[in-house]
Amino acid sequence: MEKGRALLRWNVVLIAVVTVLFMTNSPVVLGVATQPKKAAEIRADIIHIDSMKAFGKLERPGVTFLHQKHTSALEKKGKDCAACHLSAKNPALDMERMSTMYMRLKDTSKQEVMDIYHDNCISCHKETKAAKEASGPIDCGGCHQQQVTVISSWRPIGMDKSLHYRHSKAQDNKCEKCHHEYDENTKKLIYAKGKEGTCRYCHGEKTEENRISMRLASHIACIDCHRQTMAKDESAGPVYCNGCHEPGQQKLIETVKDVPRMKHNQPDYVFVKTVASHNKKSNPPTQMNLVPFNHQAHEKYNDSCRVCHHAALDDCVQCHSLEGSKEGDNVTLQQAMHRLKVDQSCMGCHEAKLNNKSCAGCHTSFEKKRQQGTASCVNCHMIPPSRLTNEAQPAEEMKLAAEALGAREAVTVTYDDEEIPETVVIKALTNIYEPVKLPHRKIVNALFNNIKDNKLANFFHHEKGTICQGCHHNSPAAKKPPSCGSCHGRPFNSKDPFKPGLMAAYHRQCMECHKAMDIKKPVSTDCIACHAKKS
């Protein structure tokens, strides 16, 4: 009896403890549930203020600040950027620049910076509140919130060809308006004609000595210029976050279709090769057949020079020498041109083009690797180096490269219709279904028509049988390729474990190609769409 009572008492205690634990963890206690749940707001103007980090560990969570919410509120009151941002003379520029910091020009001391935020933010919030207008918080937790309830839709923006053209046109082709170099002696920014490059060549991820970060540089320079232009009542670029960083607004940015070529002394045609002047230890003259390169055409294919010229507007061989050098991060010329899965190499970019639906059907089943010593090498490596004398002038070189490329046949060919069987009857699985009538010619024609206007494809599908090899793989291109059954037989042959059996070979060839080309019908699981029911 005594024991039972004790047990009961412990039970009650236990239940109480569990209840308390549950309650403290539940949102009811934390007061979260009392706020009505609403869908999180999606914004492109979210700034996480954690300036105090510069002075050590944060005492409270940082502040999620919605910039455009403030600018539009201030605009209504006729206030501009100066309401929150100070300007000062930039010694390197000899002109006034607005600081991106709030109400200060630099981080002085912990107390001072904290006071700047607290005094100014709270006093403004109080004023608007007193005026019975919508206002921001004046309590600590109102701004310093652990949980962020807004979702960012922020997208980076870059200066593509069209945008660059519009800017240079607006500036009357005065490159010096934006392009500059830092002069060590005078400690000023100067313009160096002919040495213009993209901003990111110098302005990196973080602010370094003498060069501010890309983020700072673009916000200071772009917005300042836009503001000044706006002040002159001229049409100007965005000054608020959304104008550049909101995906919807980015789409509204006017694009010029036919952008005139940028002038930077670049060649129209060029050979990818090492030259005598580079004749350093790591850069002996090229022995391999030279590759003529249509520079002009590739300018059109890409949005900016930076796609290929990722570090500087120099020749590739300047850094990527034949045997690799420190400047090129020891990436040799060969690697720089052939590496897969990177945008800036020839093959990397060309390989990415294979994801195009009209290419992916055949290429999805091919291993993504450089084929060793195949005939496809000479598609690019066309000119024996002996045809180019060491003293050849750039103009001569350009002519030779242009001729070589002009002579190259850029056309996809295949057999005449009569030579292509119209239907192929596949008599497998006839124990369950009727034979399959494969519309063979229709398939060949569809594959052919898909790529006949694709210049890149046309350079690589020379032989009449090349396109056939999409399905009739692993045998030389031929008018009458071997039948599927001559390689694919019974499945799971332990002597040849990597080769699928005949049934899987058929099914996978059809289904994987259709999937890659996004052909919705026939559905892979609809057997009788291909295999007619046995009557």
Next chain:
Amino acid sequence: MSISRRKFLGWLGTAGVGATLGKTARAASNKHFDGYPNSDGVLFDDSRCIGCRKCEEGCNRVNELPAPERPFSDLSLLDTKRRTTAKTYTVVNRYDDTVSERGPLYQKVQCNHCLEPACASACFVRAFTKTKTGAVIYDESVCVGCRYCMIACPFEIPTYEYDNAFSPRVMKCTMCYPRISKGLLPGCVEACPTEALTYGKREDLLKIGRERIAKFPERYVNHIYGENEMGGTSWLYLSSVPFKDVGLREDLGVTPAPKLTAGALNVVPMVAGLWPVLLVGIYAINRRKEKIERQEKEKAVATALENARTEAEATLSEAMEKAEKEKTAAIETAVSKALEEAAKASEENAGDSAGEDAAKKPSEEDS
């Protein structure tokens, strides 16, 4: 005299700890079971599976399982996640890929045929056998229906014929053991139109899997599920998304299930072997103690008796001595008295010789 329960448990605990220590030493000896050499397996590749349910149909046919309520061509069944049942050894589930636009992925579920099966280690009548073909098979003739196997299986595969009142069986995929023993393919593998299921030697399948990952690194997660999971399984998986996103547990670790219980279970034979020795020992110790005690007691009693006797003897001899002395003294007194009287009588003369005898007798009687 008996031992206390506490003492007994203490001994048992010591024995257990000893056994565990021995276990650690054995683990360091680098013994590891990699499965039977040349055993078979199946490699499932979800990038090839089209979700046609032909494997389910093939399984049903070759194992002569009851016909399903809805036909195998009904793909709407894929809308719900299913598990294996007593009537279906294998099911295919669909996982809608929300991350990329690759389209849905499918995952086949069946017995994974562990290299060291948990079901077999949990079964105390040895109804499960890991055969040299790789298949884990079940012997219904010895099964007692405890269903420990169902609890033990980390993949929740074995099922029970609850609707069979008289001879219920545990039901699970047998890797078509009767068929593969004859050189035929498992029903599901044979039915698969795309070779999403590859049948072969487990070692070859691992090579094939690695080859596919190497050739198409963007298509696969760089891992073959089942190579090491739960100590390795005969059924292996390739996937284009993390395995947990297609319903495969990633929290299982690489230790085979029997190893997890081996520490505790290893104690069992040891205790069984030790018990007779232990109990006989305890009995012998107790007996010895009792014997010694008895001997000591006897000795003590003997000593006490001896002491008592000696004491008594001493008292007696003392008393005797005293009596002797008194007697002698009395005699002497009587003699001297008699001598005095005799002297007196001799002094008083005659007729006194009869008086002499009479005087002697009473003095003798007094002592």
